[in-house]
Amino acid sequence: MDDIKYSIIIPCYNSSDTIKRALDSVTQQTYKGRFEVLVVDDCSKDNSQDVIKDYISKTKVCVRLICNEVNCGPGVSRNRAIMQARGSYFAFMDSDDYVDSSLLQKVDDKINSTNAEIIYFGIRQIFGKKVIETHCHPRSSKEDYMALATGSLCMFVSAAFLWNRIELPPISNSEDIAVIPILMSRAKHIDTLEDCLYNYIYYSTSTSSKRSPMVAQNFLTSWRYTLKHIDIIKNHVAIECHGIKTVLFGATLNALKADVDNETIRGYWDVFEKDFPNWYQNKYIASLPTKKRFFLYCVHKNNLWALKLYTKAHDFALKYL
Structure with missing residues (x-):
């Protein structure tokens, strides 16, 4: 029986310049x-596969490469890794990001002390020279948690059994x-690490920065998937938010x-x-950031x-961060 506790899943596409940094950050954990680390190459057109294979040949950590036969996108790539993962808990990374060396040890300490099935942690967003730290609070x-959760799998570790009969949609x-x-x-039980x-x-x-109607459509597809797989009545207020x-x-x-x-x-x-x-009476709107509340107020007032x-200001801010 495998005694692997954590499976770290990394979808990869044309990431030859960044995948080594990502792998270094997970193989150099203090835990x-x-x-194990599962990297799913999604038919990269660069030499990502060669970089990963070379890395595997030199590391002592269990790093496995899964190669898609056709380009499937990050959701399907993660699904393939989930099906093959042997850990009791799953962590997710993007191939152009990296994690702190203490991640698994701090998560493990929290799990051992609380028996939490989901552990959230803070994120450091790097926009060129500007760094924004968002700490995680219980x-x-x-x-x-359901109402105000972040929109990224990369910001928490989750128990493997929670993924039973769940697949990420192919978007x-x-x-x-x-x-x-x-x-x-x-x-x-859900818990947090402030770090x-x-x-x-x-x-x-x-992909998240692309200007395409399909990006907006994918948000709608995502929402329909959630509605299909969750008890709306039991979780009405949180799901509404x-x-x-x-x-x-x-x-x-x-x-x-x-x-x-x-x-x-x-x-x-x-x-x-x-x-x-x-929807505008939802109690959680008051807990959202000011800019997002203003945006929703404009939606409520039908003020396109x-x-x-707002959208122009949002683009300007991202451009000059």
């Missing part, structure tokens, strides 16, 4: 227990946010960036409001003119 209830963005509330609804243990590198060429962030903010913002027409955008809102007509100004 002394057994863990919530008072599971509903709070190129927002696949994370489709499954996070489902995982949380299954967990009995910033994950380092996210912002690239203007990343998740939908507010996914559809009314995420899909709308990316549609505006891609110059999607007003009628289509209002169509997003109409579909959401059929299921959640009183103000939303377009």
